Amino acid sequence: MSASKFPKMLNYAALKQQFSAESAPEIAQHDTHDQQALSFEQESEKKSQGLTGTRLRSYAFATLTRKEYSKVDLIEKLCLYAADRNEVIALVEELAHENYQSDQRVAEMTVRSQIRQGKGPNRIKMALRNKHLDKSLVSEDLQDIDWYAQAHQLKVKKYGTEVSHDPKTKAKQIRFLQYRGFEMDAIMKAINKKTDDFDK
Known part of the structure; x- marks a missing residue:
């Protein structure tokens, strides 16, 4: 018979090299997933162990250098990584006593930030509640603000x-200023007064 009627001999070496190359990315992908899963498990295990002592204190300082927290919010944040809630509470009380943490400071910053955003007293009080801050910390500051002028300025801008x-x-206009958190008396004066009237 003619040799052409028979299939050629398979080159096993070439096939092995070809399929090894094609499966390599898939194997690499599985390896990556396995590594990610292992990393996640290690991280979870680390968190479940819980921070104590010096490590907890260091984490608390690092947290406060990035952002100001109210006492309640700082306790809740630290408790996510701490082994003992009572240790966290004692630490936060110490930090507050040494003025590293200050509800007063956070409250004042919140008021200033809200005013810059054109928010009225009702929205500011809501923001303070959301941060677990007592509005009495800034009651004098809130009383000193001319809410009529603030509402009018916002009305004119809009x-x-x-x-x-x-x-x-x-x-x-009333709905707009109500949504921004202003009281009705300030709103009515703002929408009915001309700019010159505030100078009188």
């Missing part, structure tokens, strides 16, 4: 200086 007599337009 709708201009013209005093509208259209009920729908007025209602729209």
